[in-house]
Amino acid sequence: MAIVKLDDHLIDQIAAGEVVERPASVVKELVENAVDAGASRIEIATAGGGKTLLRVTDDGCGIPENELSLAVRRHCTSKLSGGLDRIATLGFRGEALPSVGSVARLSLRSRAEGNREAFEILVDHGRCEGPRPTALSRGTVVEVRDLFQKVPARLKFLKSERAESAAITDIVRRLALAEPEIRFEISGPDRTTTVFPAARDMGERIAQVVGGDFATNSVAIDAEREDVRLTGLAGLPTFSRGNSLQQFLFVNGRPVRDKMLVSALRGGYSDVMAKDRHPVAVLFLTLDPALVDVNVHPAKADVRFRDPGLVRGLIVGALRQAFAESGLRSSSEGAAGVLARMRAKADTVTPAPRRFDGFAPGGYFAEGFAAPRQAPYVPGGSAFRPLEPAGTTTIERLPDFSATTPPPAGTAMAAAMSDTDAAREVFAGPDASSQPETYPLGAARAQLHGNYIVAETERGLVIVDQHAAHERLVYEALKEAIHGRALPSQMLLIPEIVDLSADDAERLCEHAADLARLGLGIERFGPAAIAVRETPAILGQIDIARLLRDLSDELAEFGTRDTVTSRIDHVAATVACHGSVRSGRVLKLDEMNALLRGMERTPSASQCNHGRPTFIELGLDDIEKLFGRR
Known part of the structure; x- marks a missing residue:
């Protein structure tokens, strides 16, 4: 087949396939041009999810009449004066407007700053008309109609109007975050109007978006x-x-x-x-x-x-x-969810009939009142008795959780636990004072259902998941013990040879010293192979070839060795999960307080290794609102 030169219209349509993927892509390009023009107000109007109409209006510097024709031609831009090495604008390629004009009907009206007249240019699927005089007070208005109507192969791949409208909103939200000083407005018959007013600072704009x-x-x-x-x-x-x-x-x-x-x-x-x-x-x-x-x-x-x-x-x-x-911070979503459920349950409860029987002994339990349920278990005494005075309880070490089955001898878990006595000290610390509510997590008052610790604080109460909390404490202690020094390694009886590409082998050898600290001993074995002589003992039996290939891929893409570290941390997380206090274990009062104090000293103690919250805090104001006291 003979080589021919493509006509300009076909070239624009090919470029449009990369630049104009969907209506949201058009909005992105047009709004970026408005931002580059120094606009302080940008309005976006849509119809039919952007497939029928897209209009972007700004109050920027505008485009002079003699530059309108260039603006809709490929590779024409005013934004590359500093070259490709120092791009300081959002747009710079000079492809957006001609690409849009090749697959839609484009109208560009603009009045340059300082000019008395405005001008308009039209592009109908590649055919250009104008410029000609028009009416406009200031800035630029770009209107796009019938997007992809003459490119049915692209049109049929667009999603529903609602989905396309949502994509446009997402694009504008991201640009609004980047430019807090600009007012953005999105409107149209296919949506409710959304406005992001000009913000005083980034914090206010983040709250808006x-x-x-x-x-x-x-x-x-x-x-x-x-x-x-x-x-x-x-x-x-x-x-x-x-x-x-x-x-x-x-x-x-x-x-x-x-x-x-x-x-x-x-x-x-x-x-x-x-x-x-x-x-x-x-x-x-x-x-x-x-x-x-x-x-x-x-x-x-x-x-x-x-x-x-x-x-x-x-x-x-x-x-x-x-x-x-950041210390101990629980998400407000957890407390909000608890309060919402409490309110919902309260609305469905039918009050029992009440009858006053005087103050005779036993009158409280007269007919019409149900006998009280058994009080929740409170280690150390009555549910109504305050904590023991200071000095009556001293916590020296982690409470004995011997009920937990230890890992089998010789396993990776046992190897990890054998050299991590710090994990058994996570509760060591000061005992509860006479006013333990002054601690961030307060003072333990009760244990519910063998798993949840209820603590009183100055601001309300805290509910702690004892297994999740202890799991985080043990995990952090294990990590500190593991990564605080070079990890023990196990020597392979016969070194394993892993064939790789020459580039991957070279890349791994460059990081051999760092890998050795993690217990992975490697050396070059020919131009395109690695000999593995030692592996981290904590990992036990592993697929060495797969580990090296994953590691080489990560080094090629990110230049890090997180693959080995993450696998070691995964083992530590498994040990922590199996070695933590189990759900259903009854704790003494000093054990519960020790757990709370350990959480206060441990980083990331607000969530366990699996991402679940370790505690939920309920404010006293919210609790009083539930009972109509506020």
Whole structure:
């Protein structure tokens, strides 16, 4: 077949396949142009989920008449004066408007700042008309109609109007977070009007977009490493969602969905969140534009960092440090759910008939009143007796949980436990004082159903899941004992040879010293093979070839060795789960208080290793509202 030159219209349609994926893609490109134009107000109107109509209006600097024709031609832009090495604008490729005009009817009206007249240019599926005079007070109005009507192959792959409208809203939300000083409004017959007013600061804009409850269930992030800065808010591990739609990541003010950043975010939550849950976060990375390449894909949602290992390490480290320093914080969702259930139950209860029988002995239990149920078990005495005075109880060591079956001798768990006596000291600490309510988790008052500890605090009460709480304490002690020094390794009788590519083998050898500290001893065996002589003892029998391949893939993509670390942590988590106090175990009062004090000293004690909350706090105000006292 002969080689021919494609006509401009076909070239634009091919480019549109990458730039214009759906109506939300069009909104993204048009709103980014409005932001680059210095707009302070941006209005987005839609109809038919954006398939029938998309209109973006801004009050930016506008486009002069002699530049309108260039604006709808490919590879024409005003945003690359600094070259590709220092891109400071959201748009820069010069492909958006011609791509949209090739698959829809496009109208572009604009009045340049300082000009007395406005002009309009029309593009109908590649055919251009104008510019011609029109009426407009200021700024620019871009209107797109009948998107993909002449490209049925693309039109049939679009989703329902509701789904496309939701995608548009999500795009605007992300851009609104990046530009808090701009007012955004989304309206149309296919939706309810959504307005994000110009915010005083980023905190106010986050509350507008993500919700006010996120601010109260998050920790502030502010970390810097080698001129790369990370700021924003990260939701508490117990304040999670079933999908990743509430993750907002920005690089130099540009909303991105980069898989490396998403992976780093998951890494920061790896020890404190369930595998099927997703964190809520708004994070901003700021770095020299020369250190990041945003010209990776026409949609500009992916980026490439010159040092991805540095960026990933900054995100993971900042998140873990923030959670460790945040202290004991329970998600308000847990308390809200408990109170909601209590109110619902109260509405369905029919009060028993009441009859006053005087003050005769036993009158309280006269006909019409049911005999009281047995009081909940309170270790140490009556449910109505206060705690013993200070000095009557002294906690020296972790209570004896010998009822838990120890791991079999010779197993990986036994090997881990044999050298981690610190895990048995997690309860050691000061005993309860005469006013233990002054502690963050208060003083233990009762144990319910053999698993839940009820503690009184100055602000209300706390309900603790004893197994989940102890599991976290043991796990953190195990990790500290394991990672605080070089891990023990087991020598292989016959070294195992793993065939890899030459690049993967070289990459692994570069990190041999770091891997040795984790108990994995490797050395080069020819140009494309690795000899494994030692493996971490705590892992027991493992698939060495698979471990090395996973590790080499991770080093190639992220430059880290988290594969080995995560497997070791998984073993520690298993040991912690099996070695923790079981549900149904009756604890003494001093044991319960010791558990509370241990939680207060332990990082990430607000959730267990599986991401479940370890305690729920109910405020006194909320409790009094349940009983109509407020």
